[in-house]
Amino acid sequence: xxxxxxxxxxxxxxxxxxxxxxxxxxxxxxxxxxxxxxxxxxxxxxxxxxxxxxxxxxxxxxxxxxxxxxxxxxxxxxxxxxxxxxxxxxxxxxxxxxxxxxxxxxxxxxxxxxxxxxxxxxxxxxxxxxxxxxxxxxxxxxxxxxxxxxxxxxxxxxxxxxxxxxxxxxxxxxxxxxxxxxxxxxxxxxxxxxxxxxxxxxxxxxxxxxx
Numbered sequence: 544x545x546x547x548x549x550x551x552x553x554x555x556x557x558x559x560x561x562x563x564x565x566x567x568x569x570x571x572x573x574x575x576x577x578x579x580x581x582x583x584x585x586x587x588x589x590x591x592x593x594x595x596x597x598x599x600x601x602x603x604x605x606x607x608x609x610x611x612x613x614x615x616x617x618x619x620x621x622x623x624x625x626x627x628x629x630x631x632x633x634x635x636x637x638x639x640x641x642x643x644x645x646x647x648x649x650x651x652x653x654x655x656x657x658x659x660x661x662x663x664x665x666x667x668x669x670x671x672x673x674x675x676x677x678x679x680x681x682x683x684x685x686x687x688x689x690x691x692x693x694x695x696x697x698x699x700x701x702x703x704x705x706x707x708x709x710x711x712x713x714x715x716x717x718x719x720x721x722x723x724x725x726x727x728x729x730x731x732x733x734x735x736x737x738x739x740x741x742x743x744x745x746x747x748x749x750x751x752x753x754x
Contacts, residue, residue: 545603545607545625546603546606546607546608546609546621546625546628547570547607547608547627547628547629548565548570548573548607548608548609548610548628548629548630548631548723549608549609549614549618549621549622549625549628549629549630549631550608550609550610550611550614550615550618550630550631550632550633551615551618551630551631551632551633551694551697551698551707552610552611552615552631552632552633552634552635552698553612553615553640553644553677553691553694554576554611554612554615554644554648554673555635555640555643555644555647555648556633556634556635556640556712557633557635557711557712558575558576558610558611558615558633559575559577559611559735560712560732560733560734560735561610561631561633561710561712562575562577562608562610562611563733563735564712564716564719564732564733565608565610567728567730567733568719568720568723568725568728569725570607570608570723571606571607571608572605572606572607572608573606573607573608573609573610574602574603574606574608574609574610574614575609575610575611576611576612576613576669577611578606579613579665579668580662580665583664585602586664586665586668587664588601588602589602589613589668589672590664590667590668590671592613592617592672593668593671593672593675593676594671597617597620599620599621599624599625603621609621610631610633612669612672612673612677613668613669613672613673615677615694616672616673616676616677617672617676618630619697629706629707629708629722629723630698630701630706630707630708631707631708631710631719631722632694632695632698632699632702632707632708632709632710633710633711633712634695634709634710634711635711637688637691637692637695638688640691641684641687641688641691644687645684645687648669648673649682649687651666652666652669652670652673652674653682677690677694678690695709708722710722712732712734715732716728716732
């Protein structure tokens with residue numbers, strides 16, 4: 544495994560835009576939930592991670608960076624086996640993030656009867672990864688926000704040591720490129736996957752489902 548960048552930001556913090564930006568800067572392929580949703584091997588591998596049998600070398604083979612769930616649920620574990628990687632937390636105001644998460648990802652996970660048949664293995668995996676790991680088993684607002692803020696605190700502590708970047712996609716290219724030591728592209732910062740597109744993406748099983 545040769546990951547150079549590990550994303551610590553939860554889904555719905557602009558991770559798909561960050562994925563596009565990293566690939567544009569030359570840090571691709573970038574692993575993202577969009578790489579998992581239609582890949583049975585990835586789904587099984589992350590299910591194994593959730594069960595305590597991680598094989599991160601296999602999961603990230605061929606990838607230079609990784610953002611979004613599932614990696615953001617395990618970013619500290621992944622960093623432990625790739626200590627030279629840089630950490631980027633895609634930041635979003637906690638209340639604003641919860642408003643998006645609670646209207647998109649969360650209700651879909653919790654409503655098992657509504658899981659599309661072709662996506663049942665994926666939903667079962669993300670239930671373990673997101674609810675079980677990232678949120679510490681919490682499904683209530685207070686518990687979810689507590690987990691979100693604790694994750695951000697861990698990344699900010701690393702940032703204080705010069706080993707991480709807390710980054711909002713609205714910040715644009717500047718902070719990201721300075722952190723990575725690359726030139727700013729002569730192109731707008733990517734903006735993808737608005738909330739309105741989320742439900743249609745998941746229900747159809749397309750790759751943009753989990754930004």
